[in-house]
Amino acid sequence: MNLPTIQQLTYLVALADEGSFSRAADACFISQPALSAQIKGLENRLGQQLLERTSRGILLTHQGVQVVDRARALIRDLNDLVIEAKNDGDDLRGDIHIGAIPTMAPYLLPALVQSLRKHHPHSQLHLHEEQTHDLLQSLRYGKLDVGLLALPIEEPTLSSAVLAHDPFLVAMSSDHRLADTSSPISLDRLAKENILLLEEGHCLRDQAENLCIRSNIQPSDIQATSLPTLVQMVAANMGITLLPRSAAPIEARTGSGVMTRPLRSSNAGRSIGLIWRTSSPIGTYLTSIISDLSTLWK
Amino acid sequence: MNLPTIQQLTYLVALADEGSFSRAADACFISQPALSAQIKGLENRLGQQLLERTSRGILLTHQGVQVVDRARALIRDLNDLVIEAKNDGDDLRGDIHIGAIPTMAPYLLPALVQSLRKHHPHSQLHLHEEQTHDLLQSLRYGKLDVGLLALPIEEPTLSSAVLAHDPFLVAMSSDHRLADTSSPISLDRLAKENILLLEEGHCLRDQAENLCIRSNIQPSDIQATSLPTLVQMVAANMGITLLPRSAAPIEARTGSGVMTRPLRSSNAGRSIGLIWRTSSPIGTYLTSIISDLSTLWK
DNA sequence: TGGTTTGTATAGGATTTAGTTATGAACCTA
DNA sequence: TAGGTTCATAACTAAATCCTATACAAACCA
Structure with missing residues (x-):
């Protein structure tokens, strides 16, 4: 079915308000024949005579009155839609789905969430914890809007920004023989130690493993399923591990039985870093978040 | 402000429903580039990105979801408007203002009203009593939709239809010396009688007066303000008068003290006859009324 | 890894729609 | 009857809309 145009309805309303084609045309800033043609078109589409043309102006038919009433409401609603949509511009609104990898979520998400809530108080945040691979997939499919993970990640459709560098610390039980001081320790000293790693799938594992390989260190074949578990194993003196500095305040807090030494x-x-779809408008809004967090984590 | 088009909103809704430009374009029976262009235009008008274009289809932004919701409502309302307007076609609806001249209203309006209510039960009838001149003016200005009056009336913007012929009867007091029989009476016999007429302004007066002049009869200079008054004067034997047959069943009913004889x-x-603006759609609906009444009053 | 499918964007041209001015006919008013 | 209304019509122009063809990127699949 061929629907009438908003324009036609607007013209009809103007015509009803002004009471004559010529005045209505002036009010609409178009010529009188143009208005005549549009009204005629509207009457054709509706299959109804909406008004009587008299030598003195116009008279609305009963159908005309009905249509004008509804048209007014319709135009008002459309205006509301536009206003609403335009206002929706200064901050993010609605649901934002944030994903973070498990080795960052507990330690870094709180600050991210805080910054987002500060800058975009009208949005509802939803938190997800996924490993890098799944997180990227969710991001691509639109299940997530932002990801917090380890960079670099090179993907054509995704944009990212580095927030901070997160150096590895050596974590060991307080009873460990290397725990006599908290001064920096060289990589060579770790060669004889039993180095515990996370299980496959965690990018942190890969990073730590790579470091070991580059330093000719053979890691243990015991694998932990999560960073807290790993630290528990360290505390139980089953070995030492490489712990991101960001996790230290929580995992190696005083009383945890674990202490750390920098490399x-x-x-x-x-x-x-943060990552998001390049096509998503969220990118625009993330700049302030990025500057917040990179200052905080400097 | 440049409002978005209903078409653009329709396309947006289709896009939201189908999840991809190509499928939505198919659903709308247009090409994919055409749809792309329209959506882009909509986004420009709203100043908002409504969706993300990904390699796999589209994702609605928060603004997109909002706009789609409102757009759905708008399109539904517009459809309602069209349906409502189209349905409004089989019978008349709303207010119909009917005017009748005073010498017909009491005797003929009831049947007209009955017929209108039968054929157009959804309309509200409003009755007005005016002399011909004012009635025609009200008709022209749209204060009335139909008039019941004496034809012929030749006016370029008005159409009319004759319902019946209404012959004049001679009305006299039952005591009158011509009242000895109800058989036809010739015009000549009235020459010596005192003929009472209505006051100026009533078309019935002009018609009766013309008849008198053509027949060389001199009417009385006493004038009645209304037909019932005129009949009262006749009953009081102040003279005789010419009474339309349509008024006789009421004005010269048995017991009224008045009797009639045909000419x-x-x-x-x-x-x-009935009369209406040629430009008014009511003309279409009057045909059945006209046939009703001309049968009834044959 | 290379071909196919499935997405969207862009370019150039045809068509339709919406607008213009000019003009005309009917009517009101002075 | 002249002049100013009214709306309608005609002929033309400008712009919006849509088309086909093409490009290009990503996902899929053998």
Whole structure:
């Protein structure tokens, strides 16, 4: 079915208000014949005579009155739609789905959430914890809007920004023989130690493993399913591990039975970054978040 | 402000429903580039990105969801408007203003009203009593939709139809010396009588007066303000008068003190007719009324 | 890894729609 | 009867809309 145009309805309303074709045409800033043609078109589409043309102006038929009433409401609603849509511009609204990898979520998400809530108080945040691979997939499919993970990630459809560098610390039980001081320790000293790693799938595992390989260190074949578990194993003196500095305040807090020492003359670690679809408008709104967090985590 | 088009909103809704430009374009029976262009235009008008274009289809932004919701409602309302307007075709609806001249209203309006209510039960009838001149003016200005009056009336913007012929009867007091029989009476016999007429302004007066002049009869200079008054004067034996046959059943009913005799070999009288603006759609609906009444009053 | 499918965007041209001015006929008013 | 209304019509122009063809990117699949 061929629907009437909003324009036609607008003209009809003007015609009803002004009471004559010529005045209505002036009010609409178009010529009188143009208005005549549009009204005629509207009457044709509706299959109804909406008004009587008299020598003195116009008279609305009963159908005309009905249509004008509804048209007014319709135009008002359409205006509302536009206003509403235009207002919706200064901050993000609605649901934002945030994903974070498990080795970052507990330690870094709180600050991200805080910053987002500060800048975009009208949005509802939803938090998800996924490993990098799944997180990227969810991002591509629109299940997530932003991801917090380790960079670099090179993907044509995704954009990312580094927030901070997250150096690795050596974590060991407080009883461990290397725990006599908290001064930097060189990588060589770890060669004889039993190095515990996370299980496959965690990008942190890959990063730590790579570091070991590059330093000719053979890691243990015991694998932990999560960072807290890993730290528990360290606390139980089953070995030592490489712990991101960002996790230390929580995992190696005083009383945890675990202590950390930085690596000497090495900036081994991971990059903490945000990632999002390039096509998503969220990119625009993330700049302030990024500057917030990179300051905080400097 | 440049409002979005209903078409653009329709396309947006289709896009939201189908999830991809190509499928939505198919559903709308247009090409995919055409749809792309329209959606782009809509986004421009709203100043908002409504959706993300991904390699796999589309994702609605938060603004997109909002706009789609409102757009659905708008399209539904517009459809309602069309359906409502189209349905409004089989019978008349709403207010119909009917005017009748005072010498017809009491006797003929009831049947007209009955017929209108039968054929157009959804309309509200409003009755007005005006003399011909004012009635025609009200008709032209749209204050009335139909008039019941004496024809012929030749006006370029008005159409009319004759319903019946309404012959004049001679009305006299039952005590009158002509009241000895109810057989036809010739015009000549009235020459010596005192003929009472209505006051100026009533078309019935003009018609009766013309008949008198043509027949060389001098009417009385006493004038009645209304037909019932005139009949009262006749009953009081102040003279006789010419009474339309349509008024007789009421004005000269048994017990009224008045009786009537037809005119011999004369079809003097008036034509009962309907009149309306040619430009008014009511003309279409009047045909059945006209056939009703012309049968009834044959 | 290369071909196919499935997405969207862009370019150029045809068509339709909406607008213009000019003009005309009917009517009101002075 | 002249002049100013009214709306309608005609002929033309401008712009919006849509088409086909093409490009290009990503996902899929053998």
